[in-house]
Amino acid sequence: MYMKAPPGTRGILIVDDSRDTLEVLERNLAGAGYPVVGATSAAEALERLERQPVDLVITDLKMPKVGGLEVVRYVRENLRDTEVMMITGYPSVEGAVVAVKTGAEEYLGKPFTSEELLAAVERALEKLQLRRLGRGTLEEVPVAPCGIMGTSTRMRKVLNAIGKAACTSATVLITGESGTGKELVARAIHYSGRRAAAPFVPVNCGGIPEGLVESALFGHMKGAFTGAAEARAGFFHAADGGSLFLDEVREMSPAMQVKLLRVLQDCEVWMVGSSRPRKVDARILAATNIDLASLVKAGAFREDLFYRLNVITIAVPPLRERGDDVLLLARHFAAACSNELGRPIPRFSDGVLRVFKDHSWPGNVRELENVVRRLVVMSEGDLIEVPDLPSVMRFSLARANGSHRTLAEVEASHICDVLAAVGGNKTKAAAILGIDRKTLREKLKSLGAPSCGMTRVG
Ligand SMILES: Nc1ncnc2c1ncn2[C@@H]1O[C@H](COP(=O)(O)OP(=O)(O)OP(=O)(O)O)[C@@H](O)[C@H]1O
Ligand SMILES: [Mg+2]
Incomplete structure (x- = not known):
C-alpha cells in the first residue's frame, strides 16, 4: 500500500x-x-x-x-x-x-x-x-565538518560515525567506492577531534615507488643508503600528534604490511638505518576502495594488519544510494563553481534533476562535481537543460524513462511527444512521424488518452 x-x-x-x-x-x-x-x-x-x-x-x-x-x-x-x-x-x-x-x-x-x-x-x-x-x-542544508553535504539516512550514519570516531584516537578504516569522499571523511575525523591543531598528513600508498616506501613513511638516517646525504623524517614523524591518512592502504607490499603492523602495535618507528626506535603518536586513518576482507581471504592482505586497521569502520555509501543528496550536492557544486566564476548560479531543469537522480554515478561525488562544474562553465543562460548534459547521461534518462516498455508503449509515447511538440496539429505530427493522417488518426483512436504519458523532460 x-x-x-x-x-x-x-x-x-x-x-x-x-x-x-x-x-x-x-x-x-x-x-x-x-x-x-x-x-x-x-x-x-x-x-x-x-x-x-x-x-x-x-x-x-x-x-x-x-x-x-x-x-x-x-x-x-x-x-x-x-x-x-x-x-x-x-x-x-x-x-x-x-x-x-x-x-x-x-x-x-x-x-x-x-x-x-x-x-x-x-x-x-x-x-x-x-x-x-x-x-x-x-530549508538550508546543514553542512557537516569539512563541508560534507548530505542528509540521507546513509550519510547521517556516516556523519554520526565521524562524530564518534573524532572523540577517540582509535584507528579507522574508511571504505567506499572511488570518489565517494573517503578522504573528506578522514579530514572530518581529524579536524573535528582533539588533534585538529596538529597536522593531517595524507599519503597515497600506491603512489610511492616500492623501494622508497619505508623511508618515506618512517624516515631515514644520514648515510642509511646511497644518496641519503641527510637524515630525513618520514610521514609518521610529520603526523606526530596529528593524523596519518594512509590512502589505498591495500597497495602496500607484504613486507611493508609487516612493518606497518609493528608500528601500530608498538607506537614506535624505526627510521631506516637507525638502531633505536622512536616513539610517535600518529593516529592512523586508512582508506580502501576494494573490500579488504576479501583481499584477506584471497591472501593478498595480512589478516592481522586488517584487524589492527579495522578498529572502527566507516563505510561511505556510493552516491546512487544517497537519495536526494545527489541534488543537494549538485546545487552545492553549482553554487561553488558559479561563485568562483563570479556568475549567477544557474538552475537545473526538472529533466536534468531527474537524470541526476537516475544516473548510476560510477565515479560518485567526484563524477558529479566534474559534471556540474563543466555544465556551469559551459552554460550560457540561467537554466541548464537535458541537451546540455553529456550524452552518456542522456542515455541514462532514456533508460529511466522505461527501457522495459513494450513497443506499443514506446510508439504511443513517441506519438504523444510529437503531437505535444506541434501543439496538437495532426497534419504536422503525421509528417514528422512519416505516416499519413489517416494512419495517425487510427493510432490515436486505439491509443486512448490515459496512455498518452504526460512526463515531460527538460
Ligand atoms: N558529501 C560530500 N559533500 C561535499 N563534497 C564531497 C562529498 N563527498 C565528496 N566530496 C567531494 O568529492 C571529491 C572526491 O572526494 P574524495 O577525494 O574524498 O573521494 P575518495 O573517496 O577519497 O576518492 P578516491 O577513492 O578516488 O580516492 C572531493 O572534491 C570532495 O571534496
Ligand atoms: Mg581518495
Missing part, C-alpha cells in the same frame, strides 16, 4: 463540480494520509488557493462557467510552488496535449483506479520536490 504523506505536506486541493467525484477523491487521498480540501468550482478553488497554499491542485477539465484549464493556467502563472494535475471524464489525446501545454504535470482520464490516482499524485509531488531541491528553496 501507499505510505503516509510525508511530513510538511501542505495538502491537496481537489476541484470538481460533481460532489460524488469530490467525495471519492477526498476519501482516497485522505486515506493515504494527505490533507485534502475540496472546491466545487474554479472560482471557489481560486479563493481557497489565495487563503491556503497547497502542494497539489487536482482539477476536473469540464466544469460550468470556468473550466479546469483556467485553474491550471492560474496555478502555473501565480503559484510557483504548487503542482497541478488534470482529470477528465472525456479523455482524448488532444485534451491531454492541451492540458500539458497549459502546464498540467499529470493527466488522468476517468475512470481510474485509486492506485492510478495515488501513483499520479505521488509522481506530481515528487516533481514538486525535485523542483524545490533544484531551486534551493528547501
Whole structure:
C-alpha cells in the first residue's frame, strides 16, 4: 500500500463540480494520509488557493462557467510552488496535449483506479520536490565538518560515525567506492577531534615507488643508503600528534604490511638505518576502495594488519544510494563553481534533476562535481537543460524513462511527444512521424488518452 504523506505536506486541493467525484477523491487521498480540501468550482478553488497554499491542485477539465484549464493556467502563472494535475471524464489525446501545454504535470482520464490516482499524485509531488531541491528553496542544508553535504539516512550514519570516531584516537578504516569522499571523511575525523591543531598528513600508498616506501613513511638516517646525504623524517614523524591518512592502504607490499603492523602495535618507528626506535603518536586513518576482507581471504592482505586497521569502520555509501543528496550536492557544486566564476548560479531543469537522480554515478561525488562544474562553465543562460548534459547521461534518462516498455508503449509515447511538440496539429505530427493522417488518426483512436504519458523532460 501507499505510505503516509510525508511530513510538511501542505495538502491537496481537489476541484470538481460533481460532489460524488469530490467525495471519492477526498476519501482516497485522505486515506493515504494527505490533507485534502475540496472546491466545487474554479472560482471557489481560486479563493481557497489565495487563503491556503497547497502542494497539489487536482482539477476536473469540464466544469460550468470556468473550466479546469483556467485553474491550471492560474496555478502555473501565480503559484510557483504548487503542482497541478488534470482529470477528465472525456479523455482524448488532444485534451491531454492541451492540458500539458497549459502546464498540467499529470493527466488522468476517468475512470481510474485509486492506485492510478495515488501513483499520479505521488509522481506530481515528487516533481514538486525535485523542483524545490533544484531551486534551493528547501530549508538550508546543514553542512557537516569539512563541508560534507548530505542528509540521507546513509550519510547521517556516516556523519554520526565521524562524530564518534573524532572523540577517540582509535584507528579507522574508511571504505567506499572511488570518489565517494573517503578522504573528506578522514579530514572530518581529524579536524573535528582533539588533534585538529596538529597536522593531517595524507599519503597515497600506491603512489610511492616500492623501494622508497619505508623511508618515506618512517624516515631515514644520514648515510642509511646511497644518496641519503641527510637524515630525513618520514610521514609518521610529520603526523606526530596529528593524523596519518594512509590512502589505498591495500597497495602496500607484504613486507611493508609487516612493518606497518609493528608500528601500530608498538607506537614506535624505526627510521631506516637507525638502531633505536622512536616513539610517535600518529593516529592512523586508512582508506580502501576494494573490500579488504576479501583481499584477506584471497591472501593478498595480512589478516592481522586488517584487524589492527579495522578498529572502527566507516563505510561511505556510493552516491546512487544517497537519495536526494545527489541534488543537494549538485546545487552545492553549482553554487561553488558559479561563485568562483563570479556568475549567477544557474538552475537545473526538472529533466536534468531527474537524470541526476537516475544516473548510476560510477565515479560518485567526484563524477558529479566534474559534471556540474563543466555544465556551469559551459552554460550560457540561467537554466541548464537535458541537451546540455553529456550524452552518456542522456542515455541514462532514456533508460529511466522505461527501457522495459513494450513497443506499443514506446510508439504511443513517441506519438504523444510529437503531437505535444506541434501543439496538437495532426497534419504536422503525421509528417514528422512519416505516416499519413489517416494512419495517425487510427493510432490515436486505439491509443486512448490515459496512455498518452504526460512526463515531460527538460
Ligand atoms: N558529501 C560530500 N559533500 C561535499 N563534497 C564531497 C562529498 N563527498 C565528496 N566530496 C567531494 O568529492 C571529491 C572526491 O572526494 P574524495 O577525494 O574524498 O573521494 P575518495 O573517496 O577519497 O576518492 P578516491 O577513492 O578516488 O580516492 C572531493 O572534491 C570532495 O571534496
Ligand atoms: Mg581518495
